[in-house]
Amino acid sequence: MNQPVAPTVITEAAWKAVGVGRKHESAELHVLGQATYTDDIPELHGTLHGALGLSSKAHARITAMDLAPVRSAPGVVAVYTAADIVGTNDCGPIIHDDPIWAVEEVMYVGQPMFMVVADTHDNARRAARRALVTYEELPAIFTPQEAKAAGAYVLPPMQLKRGDYQAAFEKAPHVVKGQLFVGGQEQFYLEGQIAYAIPKEDDALLVQCSTQHPSEMQHVVAHAIGVHSHKVQVECRRMGGGFGGKESQSALWAASAGIAASKLRRPVKLRADRDDDMLVTGKRHCFYYEYEVGYDGDGKILAARVDMTLRAGFSADLSGPVATRAVCHFDNAYYLSDVDIRAGCGKTNTQSNTAFRGFGGPQGAIAIEYIIDEIARNLGRDALDIRRLNFYGKTERNVTPYGQEIVDNVIEALTAELEQSSDYRARRQAVEAFNAASPVLKKGLALTPLKFGIAFNVTHLNQAGALVHVYVDGSVLVNHGGTEMGQGINTKVLQVVAHELGLDMSQLRIMATDTSKVANTSATAASTGADLNGKAAQDAARQIRERLAAYAVKLYGDEDGQPVRFFDNHVHVNGHKVAFPELVQKAYLARVQLWSDGFYATPGLHWDPKTMSGHPFSYYAYGAAVSEVVVDTLTGEWKLLRADALYDAGRSLNPAIDIGQVEGAFIQGMGWLTTEQLWWNPAGKLMTHAPSTYKIPGISDCPEDFRVKLFDNSNVEDSIHRSKAVGEPPLLLPFSVFFAIRDAISSVGGHKVNPPLHAPATSEEILRAISAVEMAA
Structure with missing residues (x-):
């Protein structure tokens, strides 16, 4: 039954929880060493440990793989290959070209081929290195330059054009041409990749995972073990860093642990050694650029062409969206009237590169900065003056190349x-x-x-959900779909909810991100974590506040004509100052709903990938x-x-x-x-x-x-x-x-x-x- 809604306000002059510096919600736990990461979760009796057997060749057919020495190693309980996967052998986030474990052919040094499950972590690691594998080596491509020369791409190249670049370039009095190479980057999170899979009744599975994308892990694990998503629960309280490296790349580890736990009906933990982690996982894409730009005597850019080739690695992963964002950030802060911007995701026999803080934006923007730096030096001018000359305008020269x-x-x-x-x-x-x-x-x-x-480049990902509970004693529990990797999203969401309910932060607690609490979440990525989840949590808290306000008016009246106000842990209504817990207890007895879900979808976004145009941001x-x-x-x-x-x-x-x-x-x-x-x-x-x-x-x-x-x-x-x-x-x-x-x-x-x-x-x-x-x- 819907409750009536009463007008409410938060008197910021008297009290507020947002806009002020507050310590990280887990700061004291971090300092005291009491913050629980995935590897800190107490292991259940019977927990086994996994390790992955990795390829030693960059590109080769597997002609023979003798795993008998692995199976006979001390402590080994089971060894699994792709043939043992009952569901889908894939962990690719968009295009399904990324096997969990290799089948017949390996595509880079470090590609997982099998999994060992043993009684201890060390025994599993030692056993994995005893496999006898013979290969038939195949030609390999390693650099983006080689990929471009060979026409090897994981996706069709993309192009964004505006105006008539060629005509503008030919008319330009000055020209600069060149090449640039910008290397990749390892995420180097403090906490490595890890997943802990625990079997539950009725073939269900709980996966404790260090991931930026619990819902994606839920889907990948469910597909791998051949069950519906409702039988897989993924939980993540916090990560020791992510930086994009745990958006899609955590899927391999979650799926592998999930497969083994599902088969053995015993808990299985898979924790990557730092060397293995860096060998297996993808990094920031390195870029190779070829550019030519026309400009006038003042340094104003008249025409710009850039051809960017990414080192995508052996599979698509997130290379397509990364390339798209690079294309859309080539302009950086500058108006470019006539452009031809191209990007190709070069297929190489290296780790499949993935998200990294900036997601292609930095790689796109650095090219135009390099070009402006050259223009300034050619003209003998300070680069700041050339930058300022080319800035976007307020009312003119204020439309991006993508419209x-x-x-x-x-x-x-x-x-x-x-x-x-x-x-x-x-x-x-x-x-x-x-x-x-x-x-x-x-x-x-x-x-x-x-x-x-x-x-997010992809419009449908710009959504989030949250769940807020107010308990009878006035304390508040918050869940949302974002993940905490040290960046403070949980702190900010708590601030938002505290502000809506007029409470001190000490009255609130946040729980682990959990697919059984908030479903179908987007990755905590693209800098949208606080934007999306903060709005969703605000929506949930506001609904509760409005119900409480309506009940307060019913109890105390509204003769003073003032809206009900929530601040300083009290509710102010019609001249009465009621402690928040007191009103909550009365509302509970009156059967007022004290919990609510919240949802938010960013409005006004649209993008046409065919024309590379729209309103993506x-x-x-x-x-x-x-x-x-x-x-x-x-x-x-x-x-x-x-x-x-x-x-x-x-x-x-x-x-x-x-x-x-x-x-x-x-x-x-x-x-x-x-x-x-x-x-x-x-x-x-x-x-x-x-x-x-x-x-x-x-x-x-x-x-x-x-x-x-x-x-x-x-x-x-x-x-x-x-x-x-x-x-x-x-x-x-x-x-x-x-x-x-x-x-x-x-x-x-x-x-x-x-x-x-x-x-x-x-x-x-x-x-x-x-x-x-x-x-x-």
């Missing part, structure tokens, strides 16, 4: 504020003076902007950063001296968390562009598969002077409390580090030569670029 009108543009104002607060012009002069007097050490300075679209986040570096031209070593970042988080739900996210994204993106080099040997084996060979940034790589601020702005769209996403966009801020390094190298040749610097800008790459500048100067 979306930009209605929230603040990039000019934001950049101007950062230019002034960072003392950019004075520091530019100081850098030039330093370089003139320093023959070996050279400084560089760069300011780069960002514009990043917020929403709800809004844009903006930002800019200034970085100053010093480079040792004899060794290629460098150091980031100072970084200033200004980011548009709208009306931030939690400034403390958002500033932390900007800082983390900056350092992670800096690692991608400078130190984190993925290297495969000539046989196709990833050799950088451990902390000893793969260099992520350390504390010593962080600048001593690191200034991060949030731009004062309000989202023009009706996002949750007019906030903006802060997950992925800030990863573009450290473009400024890369171009500051390029600026320092350029000074070696008096800024007359464009350094051929590729990413990551390792010391070796920097020395190569310096040598090229010296030879050309």
Whole structure:
């Protein structure tokens, strides 16, 4: 029976739970070591442990696989191959071209071929290495350049055109052409891939899994063991990092554990060793670019063409959406009138690359920044001036190549504020003076902007659900479809619900993400976690609040004509101040519904993949950063001296968390562009598969002077409390580090030569670029 609705308000002047810095909801548990991750869940009696047998060849037919030595190894209970899968041998998220375990043919070094189940983790790992496999090797492709030359793609190449690029290019007085290579990146989450599958009655299965996409894991496991989705429950309380690496790639581990547990009717845990994790799983896509751009004497871009080839790996995975986002972010903050933007997902005999923070956006945007950097140097101008000249306008030059009108543009104002607060012009002069007097050490300075679209490329994924319970004692339990990977989504959702009900955060608790509580969820990805799930939770809490308000009016009347107000743990109605628990207890006795589900679907989104046009984003986040570096031209070593970042988080739900996210994204993106080099040997084996060979940034790589601020702005769209996403966009801020390094190298040749610097800008790459500048100067 529907309850009547009474008007309610939250008096923000008196009390509010959003828009203020609050600690992470699990902060104390993290510090005390009491936060439960998947591997911390107490193991049930009889738990077994799994390990995967991996291919040692990049591309080959399996001519024989003798698993007898594996089965006879100490502690082994069972060994399974693809022939033992009763359901579907597939874990591909979109196109079904990604087997759980290889059948007849292996496509990369590290591809799982079978699974061992043993009494201990160590016994399973040791046994998996005893398999005797013979191969017939086949030709292999490793780089995107090779894939492009061979016409090898996992998906048909895509193209976005606007205007008449060729005609505009031929009329342009100046032209710049070139190639660029930007490497991939390992997610390097602290907690590796892990799944713990527990059989339940009636052939059901509970899967505790470190995943960004519980619903996808539910589907994959159900298909693999041949049951309907309602028999598979997936739960994730928190992850020790994800960064996109646990969006689709966790499916292999969940499915493997689920298959073994279903067959043995015993709990099975599959936890990846760090080396195996890095060998098996996909990373950020590396990109190879060929570009040509026409521009006028002032530096305004008149025509732009770019051909991007991604290293997709052996299967499609999420390469299609990643390429689409790269195409849609090539413009970054700049109006491009006549463009021809192409992207091809090159098929290579390497790990199937996947989502990574930014999801193709950073790879698309860095190309136009590289081009503008070259234009500026060719014209002898400061790159900031060329950037500003090409910015999107407010009312003109404000439609993207894919046809979306930009209605929230603040990039000019934001950049101007950062230019002034960072003392950019004075520091530019100081850098030039330093370089003139320093023959070996050279400084560089760069300011780069960002514009990043917020929403999933695929429209139907922009939805979320939530479930809110108010118990008789006035305490509140919250469930939603997002997953916590350290980014603070649970904290923000709790803040939203607390705000709606006028309660302190201590009155609320959040539960693990659970497919049996909120069904058909989207991945926590595309920077939409707080946007979608915050709105869904707000919807659920508001329904409860309105029911309580209607009941309060029934009890106390509304003669004062004021709406019912919820704040400071009380309900204020008709001159009465009633404690929230007191009203809840009375409402329960009166049979008022004290729980509610909530739902949200982002409005106004549409996309036509055939024409590459539409309105794919709800809004844009903006930002800019200034970085100053010093480079040792004899060794290629460098150091980031100072970084200033200004980011548009709208009306931030939690400034403390958002500033932390900007800082983390900056350092992670800096690692991608400078130190984190993925290297495969000539046989196709990833050799950088451990902390000893793969260099992520350390504390010593962080600048001593690191200034991060949030731009004062309000989202023009009706996002949750007019906030903006802060997950992925800030990863573009450290473009400024890369171009500051390029600026320092350029000074070696008096800024007359464009350094051929590729990413990551390792010391070796920097020395190569310096040598090229010296030879050309």
